[in-house]
Amino acid sequence: MLFIVGSSARTHPDLCNRVCGGIEIPFPFGIDGNDCYLNPWYEVVCNSSVPFLSRINREVVNISLQNGVLLIKDYVSSSGCSRSRQGPGNSQPLNISGQGSPFFLTDTNHLVAVGCNTRAVMTDIQPQIIGCETSCNETNSRICQTRIPEWQPQVAGVSLENHEGGNTTGVGGCRAAFLTSEKVNVPEPEKFDADGYAAVELGWHYDTASAPHVESLSRCQNVTAMGATIFNTSCYCSYGYFSGFSYADCFCDSNYPGNPYHQDGCIRT
Template sequence: MAHITTILGVLMAAAAAAMLISPLLAGAEVYPAEVQGMPDCDITCGNISVPYPFGMGPARCYWPGFNLTCNHTSNPPWLLLGDGTLQVKEFSLTNWSTFVAVIRTGDIKVNGNGEGTLGGGLTTNGPYTISSNKLILLGCNVQATLKNSDVIVSSCSSFCKNGDRLSHVRSTLEEGMQCSGSGCCQSDIVFDPADVVGRLASSTSYDVQLKWFGWNRSADHQWPAYVFIARYDWFSHTPVLEELFRTDAPVSADAIQLPLLLDWEVVGHGAECSNVCKSRHSDCIKGKRGYICLCNDGYQGNPYITNGCKDIDECNEQYPKTCYGDCTNSDGSHDCRCPPGTHGDPTMPDACFINFVPGKQYCGNLICYYYQDEGK
């Protein structure tokens, strides 16, 4: 059996490491290098690039229902969705998620009868749904219901003991726990448009209804009820709590920025796979109401436009590293091998090893060694 001296083993590891390519940061995400829109259409607003089917300006620049507005009066400009109450922050057209991230300012305002509206241009027959968010209620002995027409989208109830003034809510949330119904509550939005076809109103919003059920209405109203629609992790943030619980001044609506995730599909207006997914190397997925397009494995970009799915260069340092040996890119794929004179697993760091030959000299750090088969 061949034995390698300790010093020779160190030399082998150093030589192998020198042949490898430095890895990228672990967990780095890949986004399309070129976000593309329709020809001769403006696709930038401030520092945000707008990919088709979204668009601004003339109707030819977007699929119906995906129109956006760039507000140049702010610095930097704001990209707005719908009626302008929702600010767009991010798009995702990746193969693992299709959403648009927006910001809504302030809680949902209700009148003396406890009635309010979640607007923002979210038409019930349009491309967006709000199912990736939560209904959050802060208040005493009150129930909040979110609905569209007679369809209940979400609901939860919050109870309080007399005189506690929600003090335990602050301590509970600051410990990282979710609202459980004592002083505040939260509930998933259970909304599947495919299950309620024909039952939704043709409005541009969702209705909110508050109903108080405590015996002491004046005590329950001592602390105002707040209703929010936001991402699941938003309400646990300490700055939000500080703003809601302040007593020195009214709550500032501008200080409460609510992040929402809007899922979307291309719907209506003759939408079919053939006219929605326009790029080669793309797949068309039938959704709950419309269609979603995905670039094939080995490609990235915008599948909704002609030639929008581009080959991924897996050998490029900008791509999450999958090859630590000699990498050769090809259309939609790549070849990964250990460097000549080594063997092992080139897809793992430090996993290509030198093929030592008995009697051959190996040099490193000005010192030369011989590999000997001591079993002979």
């Protein structure tokens, strides 16, 4: 389903609250009702000063317009630890699937396993099986990491297993497994179990099906066009097709700070 918003919406977007818990929530994301965000995929709920991306139920850490990415907190799977969560070691999957989803896992993310004889495997991912496993030989062998490829929207879960196979229920020793875009060099799984969450980077696209806002992008240079000559302008856009909709990825020139998706666009300083 494509969400078409009438021209009367967002007449005064500056009236929308754009901060939650000290984190900026720029359009196309928004907090205060559907006049403040592009469509329900971009809705942020401010819960006790903590921003949550409503459709995927994950806490927002940062939203970048310039890079077209956002950081969220995703669950750590753990077992055999003093504060272990999620029972036998499998966390609640990250579901960024669904028609019209603008989100995807970027290739800056890694699947990480920490602990002795620990195997981490990504679940619900098609068509590949991705995993890594640790040993108990040396301290630095108690961490394994493998980079994941960039994916279209789908469900991504992390399964935590004993090195010899099977889940970790009843097996001694603290183990943790998770996705993260951050560098991991701490071999103690107890730390990650105590944190409970790790930062994951999602890429996002702007859904151009919302016709009233395509006009604001007309001032941007199309850098996707074959043979396009790049010249100095306030804004640049690339265009494509993703998850059942046409999209634009735009950013302001360094001399024109602002928001290319906002009706005022990029403004010269």
